[in-house]
Amino acid sequence: MKSDKSKLTFWLLLSPLVIWLATLIVLPHVGMFLVSLREKVGIREYETSFANYAVFFNEPLYWNTFARTAYMSIAATLLTLFIGFPIAYYIAKLTRGRTKTTLFLMCLIPFWVSELVRTFGWMILLRETGVVSQLLQYAGLVDGPIEMLYNDAAIMTGLVYTSMLFMVVPLVTTLDSLDDSLIEAGYDLGGTSFSILREIVIPHAMPGIVSGCIVVFMLSLGNYLTPILLGGKDSLWFTGLIYSQFITRFNWELGSAFGFLLLGLSSLIVFLGLKLSGQSLSKTMAR
Amino acid sequence: MITTIPQNSAFKWSYRLYVTLFFIYLALPLATVCVFAFNDSVFPSLPWEGFTWAWFFGDQAPYIGVFHERPILRSVVTSGVVAFWVATLSVFVGTCNAFLFVRHEFRGKAFLYILMLLPLIIPGIILGISILVFTSNVANTLEDATGLWFDGLRPGIILVVLGQFSFITTFATLVISARLQKFDSSLEEAALNLGATQWGAIRAVTLPFLFPAMAAAAVVAILMSFENFNTTLMLVGSDAPLTITMFDRLKLGSTPVLNAVSLLLIVGSAILGLASLLLQKK
Numbered sequence: 113m114k115s116d117k118s119k120l121t122f123w124l125l126l127s128p129l130v131i132w133l134a135t136l137i138v139l140p141h142v143g144m145f146l147v148s149l150r151e152k153v154g155i156r157e158y159e160t161s162f163a164n165y166a167v168f169f170n171e172p173l174y175w176n177t178f179a180r181t182a183y184m185s186i187a188a189t190l191l192t193l194f195i196g197f198p199i200a201y202y203i204a205k206l207t208r209g210r211t212k213t214t215l216f217l218m219c220l221i222p223f224w225v226s227e228l229v230r231t232f233g234w235m236i237l238l239r240e241t242g243v244v245s246q247l248l249q250y251a252g253l254v255d256g257p258i259e260m261l262y263n264d265a266a267i268m269t270g271l272v273y274t275s276m277l278f279m280v281v282p283l284v285t286t287l288d289s290l291d292d293s294l295i296e297a298g299y300d301l302g303g304t305s306f307s308i309l310r311e312i313v314i315p316h317a318m319p320g321i322v323s324g325c326i327v328v329f330m331l332s333l334g335n336y337l338t339p340i341l342l343g344g345k346d347s348l349w350f351t352g353l354i355y356s357q358f359i360t361r362f363n364w365e366l367g368s369a370f371g372f373l374l375l376g377l378s379s380l381i382v383f384l385g386l387k388l389s390g391q392s393l394s395k396t397m398a399r
Numbered sequence: 400m401i402t403t404i405p406q407n408s409a410f411k412w413s414y415r416l417y418v419t420l421f422f423i424y425l426a427l428p429l430a431t432v433c434v435f436a437f438n439d440s441v442f443p444s445l446p447w448e449g450f451t452w453a454w455f456f457g458d459q460a461p462y463i464g465v466f467h468e469r470p471i472l473r474s475v476v477t478s479g480v481v482a483f484w485v486a487t488l489s490v491f492v493g494t495c496n497a498f499l500f501v502r503h504e505f506r507g508k509a510f511l512y513i514l515m516l517l518p519l520i521i522p523g524i525i526l527g528i529s530i531l532v533f534t535s536n537v538a539n540t541l542e543d544a545t546g547l548w549f550d551g552l553r554p555g556i557i558l559v560v561l562g563q564f565s566f567i568t569t570f571a572t573l574v575i576s577a578r579l580q581k582f583d584s585s586l587e588e589a590a591l592n593l594g595a596t597q598w599g600a601i602r603a604v605t606l607p608f609l610f611p612a613m614a615a616a617a618v619v620a621i622l623m624s625f626e627n628f629n630t631t632l633m634l635v636g637s638d639a640p641l642t643i644t645m646f647d648r649l650k651l652g653s654t655p656v657l658n659a660v661s662l663l664l665i666v667g668s669a670i671l672g673l674a675s676l677l678l679q680k681k
């Protein structure tokens with residue numbers, strides 16, 4: 113009797129999970145994959161083929177954009193790591209008590225705000241009639257208005273800004289758990305600041321570095337707002353291509369193929385990151 | 400490089416300077432957006448023409464403030480409705496998931512757990528298109544088979560809710576599970592010994608203990624729903640939530656009314672964010 117009841121409870125708890133994952137995650141992705149294998153041969157007539165993937169590999173614009181999105185995302189990830197690491201170290205190791213909480217909150221607040229608002233801020237600052245351009249003119253440093261939007265540097269600024277939190281938080285968490293006495297011991301044994309950083313701090317922070325990098329890379333790769341608004345029409349970001357195939361050209365077959373390629377790349381990088389650092393997905397993501 | 404070990408002061412000061420510059424970089428775009436919400440000019444840029452409240456309360460063109468701008472007010476309501484349903488659904492499913500993963504052992508648990516985490520690593524725009532493709536196919540099949548219309552499965556508010564729910568539930572599950580793991584199950588056993596039914600014990604003892612985490616998950620869900628863009632963009636129909644409306648305005652160029660909306664959003668999200676932190680600390 114009791115076991116019947118607990119079985120019932122189990123099935124009742126299991127069903128929302130299964131319904132959610134099956135109807136909103138698994139089936140849609142299987143469906144998208146099947147659509148990406150369809151080739152249109154007539155009105156509502158389709159054949160199964162790899163034609164859509166062939167289009168991708170035969171059209172330089174498409175795979176160039178794909179490659180560009182990938183390496184820009186890698187660059188953004190590395191830049192975020194280099195800028196964020198000293199900050200995380202400062203918050204975790206060189207501040208105490210209230211200062212620490214305040215600095216940490218100051219890092220968090222900008223990221224509770226919609227990405228749209230943050231990007232809007234950068235647009236007001238960087239555009240031709242923007243604040244930076246006009247301040248430079250008032251200061252007499254430049255003669256005419258200068259356009260700082262719609263180039264790769266602007267995209268990079270926006271991407272790094274948008275992803276910073278996802279790097280700083282895991283880094284602060286792992287650096288916090290590093291015992292100060294280990295660093296002291298390093299100095300006692302004659303280590304220089306650099307060798308201590310290399311042999312004690314960075315190895316200890318590795319889990320945080322990996323999870324930060326994975327999340328930042330994924331977010332940059334899948335970002336749409338920042339490259340489109342800060343990079344303009346020629347930003348050539350892969351998500352932009354997906355959007356135009358789906359919404360503007362209504363070519364869902366090709367769009368699905370693009371979507372699958374992006375998903376494949378992002379999963380591959382996550383997988384490699386986890387394998388190289390010997391960590392599991394559940395541990396990395398639960399941070 | 401720790402507080403107990405002295406460093407030369409040039410290094411210390413340049414480190415501090417770097418940290419200061421970093422925080423200026425963080426604050427700069429948000430501060431700029433806020434400042435220009437009060438500029439008495441139809442463009443959100445310099446020169447400074449004087450202070451005004453018109454972008455909040457103005458009702459004469461071109462000085463139409465947020466509170467008189469119908470399309471924006473309407474999309475705030477849409478966002479609110481979406482956020483409400485996303486929060487309700489994801490906290491409900493998240494609570495069930497937490498009980499399932501924390502309290503039950505079963506075959507395939509590890510696999511389902513990984514599957515449950517997957518929405519975190521799927522780019523939002525891909526979640527959006529996959530749900531769009533799937534629901535359209537289902538709608539087409541159903542319409543061919545029955546001859547009825549299934550508008551709920553076409554881009555619109557229902558799909559936006561489903562799309563956001565599909566990944567926000569993972570966050571809700573993680574937040575609520577973390578709290579349930581800390582629960583001392585002897586409390587529930589005590590209630591059972593005192594004659595409570597299983598469900599009665601959960602309702603009287605476990606759920607009140609979980610409540611702060613459920614509330615925090617709801618706040619996080621509302622926050623994420625309000626600001627979600629990528630997934631929503633692919634699923635939106637005729638009634639657009641706030642971020643989509645703002646995006647359309649932004650592409651065309653707009654008066655500082657957008658700055659005023661943004662300022663309100665910044666204040667609102669800071670309050671919600673702090674609330675979620677306080678709730679999780681409890």
